[in-house]
Amino acid sequence: MNDELGRRCETALGELLQRRMRVNLYEELVAGVGRGVDITSYPILSGLARLGPVTAGTLGAEVGLDRSGVSRHATRLEEGGLIVRRPDPDDARNTLLILTDDGERIIAVLRERLAGMFDQQLRSWPREQAEQFVAGLERFVRENHDRSFADIAPGADTPLTPMDQERS
Template identity: 55%
Template sequence: MSHQGPGAHVADAIAELLRRRTREGIYAELTEGLDPAVDTTTYPVLSALGRFGPRSAAALAAEIGLDRSVTSRHATRLEQAGLVRRAPDPDDARATLLSLTEPGQRAVDVMRDRLARRFDQHLAAWPESEAQAFAAALTRFVREEPFG
């Protein structure tokens, strides 16, 4: 017997959002017209640096769920485009930290604005009170870290 409560509906909705095809479609929309180095493959690296701040390639890879070598390769591409920089880690002389440059931060700001506008457009069809309640409930759900 399968579970049919609200948890099952949430699980189905999150699974749909996490589908590779869904993510890639969203990433393509968010990165359109930006620097050629910013695309569906490099989006997670750039976005995560914007969200979490400077990180080593290994720590960033753990945050975004990619292999460290893949993360490093994407970071190199973004570095060559002037969007990411590498600097010595002040806490570990053997490590290098990746961080956003000013153009990298501007690209992240554009992508975040596009994503917020996309959600606003979708939620515009909802009654304002439902849209606000959904945003509050989703924020609460995520911040309670059910799997943290």
């Protein structure tokens, strides 16, 4: 019966992680903002707001991007005046990405917008259910976040059923 939970979770999350969901949500979110903020650079900006001043490498590991990609987006956001690059005082090899005041303000507005959207949706829910859902969501995300950094190679976690046919 718990297996049923896993299956239902897979179905729901499968839809949530679809491209349609991301594009609809984030493209509407960043529409008209400019300043180098688009659907691809928003995760960089958001991650930077969450982590504080960090290097491109660290931020890349957080959002799942290569350093080079982060650097590219950072350049665009820097040209937009939302972030600045500054050498790490403790280690000049590192270049810290830091939000400017404009950057702080804009990311705050964007997150506020998103929170408003979700709040609007959750408002029609029974208070109890909304509370439980968000709490569960937070736990789920936190566990996955921790695992994605601690866990490297499970390997034989899930066996491969008889589908290992090579046809090429």
